[in-house]
Amino acid sequence: xxxxxxxxxxxxxxxxxxxxxxxxxxxxxxxxxxxxxxxxxxxxxxxxxxxxxxxxxxxxxxxxxxxxxxxxxxxxxxxxxxxxxxxxxxxxxxxxxxxxxxxxxxxxxxxxxxxxxxxxxxxxxxxxxxxxxxxxxxxxxxxxxxxxxxxxxxxxxxxxxxxxxxxxxxxxxxxxxxxxxxxxxxxxxxxxxxxxxxxxxxxxxxxxxxxxxxxxxxxxxxxxxxxxxxxxxxxxxxxxxxxxxxxxxxxxxxxxxxxxxxxxxxxxxxxxxxxxxxxxxxxxxxxxxxxxxxxxxxxxxxxxxxxxxxxxxxxxxxxxxxxxxxxxxxxxxxxxxxxxxxxxxxxxxxxxxxxxxxxxxxxxxxxxxxxxxxxxxxxxxxxxxxxxxxxxxxxxxxxxxxxxxxxx
Amino acid sequence: xxxxxxxxxxxxxxxxxxxxxxxxxxxxxxxxxxxxxxxxxxxxxxxxxxxxxxxxxxxxxxxxxxxxxxxxxxxxxxxxxxxxxxxxxxxxxxxxxxxxxxxxxxxxxxxxxxxxxxxxxxxxxxxxxxxxxxxxxxxxxxxxxxxxxxxxxxxxxxxxxxxxxxxxxxxxxxxxxxxxxxxxxxxxxxxxxxxxxxxxxxxxxxxxxxxxxxxxxxxxxxxxxxx
Numbered sequence: 001x002x003x004x005x006x007x008x009x010x011x012x013x014x015x016x017x018x019x020x021x022x023x024x025x026x027x028x029x030x031x032x033x034x035x036x037x038x039x040x041x042x043x044x045x046x047x048x049x050x051x052x053x054x055x056x057x058x059x060x061x062x063x064x065x066x067x068x069x070x071x072x073x074x075x076x077x078x079x080x081x082x083x084x085x086x087x088x089x090x091x092x093x094x095x096x097x098x099x100x101x102x103x104x105x106x107x108x109x110x111x112x113x114x115x116x117x118x119x120x121x122x123x124x125x126x127x128x129x130x131x132x133x134x135x136x137x138x139x140x141x142x143x144x145x146x147x148x149x150x151x152x153x154x155x156x157x158x159x160x161x162x163x164x165x166x167x168x169x170x171x172x173x174x175x176x177x178x179x180x181x182x183x184x185x186x187x188x189x190x191x192x193x194x195x196x197x198x199x200x201x202x203x204x205x206x207x208x209x210x211x212x213x214x215x216x217x218x219x220x221x222x223x224x225x226x227x228x229x230x231x232x233x234x235x236x237x238x239x240x241x242x243x244x245x246x247x248x249x250x251x252x253x254x255x256x257x258x259x260x261x262x263x264x265x266x267x268x269x270x271x272x273x274x275x276x277x278x279x280x281x282x283x284x285x286x287x288x289x290x291x292x293x294x295x296x297x298x299x300x301x302x303x304x305x306x307x308x309x310x311x312x313x314x315x316x317x318x319x320x321x322x323x324x325x326x327x328x329x330x331x332x333x334x335x336x337x338x339x340x341x342x343x344x345x346x347x348x349x350x351x352x353x354x355x356x357x358x359x360x361x362x363x364x365x366x367x368x369x370x371x372x373x374x375x376x377x378x379x380x381x382x383x384x385x386x387x388x389x390x391x392x393x394x395x396x397x398x399x400x401x402x403x404x405x406x407x408x
Numbered sequence: 409x410x411x412x413x414x415x416x417x418x419x420x421x422x423x424x425x426x427x428x429x430x431x432x433x434x435x436x437x438x439x440x441x442x443x444x445x446x447x448x449x450x451x452x453x454x455x456x457x458x459x460x461x462x463x464x465x466x467x468x469x470x471x472x473x474x475x476x477x478x479x480x481x482x483x484x485x486x487x488x489x490x491x492x493x494x495x496x497x498x499x500x501x502x503x504x505x506x507x508x509x510x511x512x513x514x515x516x517x518x519x520x521x522x523x524x525x526x527x528x529x530x531x532x533x534x535x536x537x538x539x540x541x542x543x544x545x546x547x548x549x550x551x552x553x554x555x556x557x558x559x560x561x562x563x564x565x566x567x568x569x570x571x572x573x574x575x576x577x578x579x580x581x582x583x584x585x586x587x588x589x590x591x592x593x594x595x596x597x598x599x600x601x602x603x604x605x606x607x608x609x610x611x612x613x614x615x616x617x618x619x620x621x622x623x624x625x626x627x628x629x630x631x632x633x634x635x
Contacts, residue, residue, distance in 0.1 A: 320494020320522040322487045
């Protein structure tokens with residue numbers, strides 16, 4: 001029997017019991033749709049993360065504290081921190097470094113008039129907009145002298161303007177209270193928007209890091225230093241210069257571990273993308289389980305179908321069907337079932353992925369249908385058909401023609 | 409081509425049912441020359457169905473040898489037997505054994521599907537075969553739309569399709585009234601006379617048995633009489 005003929009025979013058999021065919025397909029439809037939708041959510045998150053880091057610029061380097069072994073006990077990364085303002089100033093003088101901004105972070109309650117909001121307070125240097133490639137659209141950023149004098153000034157993110165000020169009200173020149181300390185608003189950052197599941201980047205306020213240390217945190221050291229290299233190609237040079245500088249400043253002997261971390265954005269992005277990759281795999285595997293269940297449904301129905309058609313199998317064998325002919329006939333039915341389910345499932349999965357953003361509670365989820373996942377789902381559903389169809393088909397092909405003919 | 413279509417040499421068939429051994433055939437030998445029309449007769453349990461299954465290559469003997477058209481069948485495997493059934497034997501059963509919800513034409517052309525014949529040739533040969541048994545114009549009817557006699561004629565058309573040397577009929581008239589039985593037997597006689605196709609038929613009805621050229625009577629797994 002050639003492929004087309006086998007296909008026609010199996011289609012005819014499936015058309016005889018349309019409701020059963022549809023219900024059997026449904027298991028595969030749901031499985032494939034779930035895999036595609038889940039993978040598209042994961043891929044969407046990954047794309048969002050990547051674009052977010054790309055927007056920060058590839059010449060951005062982050063210098064942070066490192067974990068350190070204290071008597072054999074490893075402390076949490078970043079907990080032990082010896083980065084100082086002097087370190088930051090020394091880094092600023094390195095040849096491959098364009099600008100630096102020391103960073104101190106905390107959360108605080110912010111009050112303006114009768115409204116209040118809880119947000120992230122970012123202590124930065126005056127070069128922060130340059131280092132982070134983030135423009136101030138209204139007003140201006142604080143300058144060098146304000147940083148030195150630990151002035152009570154701030155620049156707010158677009159979300160803060162939205163949440164604390166009435167529409168049309170200009171926040172520049174107003175005073176807000178951060179942890180009860182009054183701060184003068186100098187400017188507003190350009191809105192960056194949502195980023196796939198990681199919250200808004202516009203929900204933050206920048207103050208001079210000196211002010212943050214003195215008035216908000218009462219800490220001595222800075223947490224990290226944002227550094228921009230003079231160009232993207234100089235990023236590696238800058239990283240090496242910073243590492244050498246900090247090792248000598250911190251008097252770290254030959255062979256000893258760094259007590260700081262120097263990472264460029266590409267590396268950080270890679271780490272974050274890896275995390276979303278794991279998320280994708282996790283979501284995908286959960287969805288695959290439903291595909292597996294769908295496969296078992298096919299096996300079940302094929303076994304029923306073989307039992308119902310024992311006599312037909314006997315007739316076919318008596319007029320010359322070989323084992324292979326019977327095996328292929330039933331295997332083809334299982335594969336047609338699963339591929340049919342696969343195609344409908346792809347349509348449903350792609351549809352769900354595309355429509356997800358129109359449902360309000362999911363609106364912040366970015367989805368990206370990858371054609372590899374569609375192809376994989378299709379091939380996987382085909383394999384499910386072969387895998388779960390083989391046992392019933394083999395059972396059919398091994399029937400004894402005499403008993404099959406006698407079967408009532 | 410052998411001048412003897414069937415040669416049976418001391419066929420023995422034993423089944424194990426639970427712990428007891430059932431000896432269905434206890435040494436059957438016979439020769440059926442090409443063009444013969446034999447009726448195998450006997451009560452139920454006489455071994456005639458077992459013999460029929462072996463002759464039809466659906467079953468293999470426990471011992472003894474069976475030559476079909478000069479070829480030793482006893483040594484062949486399942487798939488080779490399927491090929492023999494497809495090419496050399498046409499089956500006609502008591503219960504017709506047509507595929508349900510399938511047209512007469514589709515039922516008739518079924519053997520050619522397993523013989524890898526093109527669609528065009530299949531249809532042409534199936535149509536010719538159907539008109540040979542007087543079913544011209546009924547090819548698009550489904551199995552359940554046909555009377556018993558018509559269904560048996562479709563079965564005969566199907567049996568004839570691969571131009572077999574041998575037709576095996578297992579109680580072909582068992583489910584039919586006497587008028588229809590007569591029509592079916594007429595078709596068999598015509599095929600035997602005009603086409604020279606050998607026919608082996610199992611029956612327990614004496615009036616059907618007399619239509620054959622020769623009768624083999626079986627009892628307890630042995631041939632007891634021939635006439």
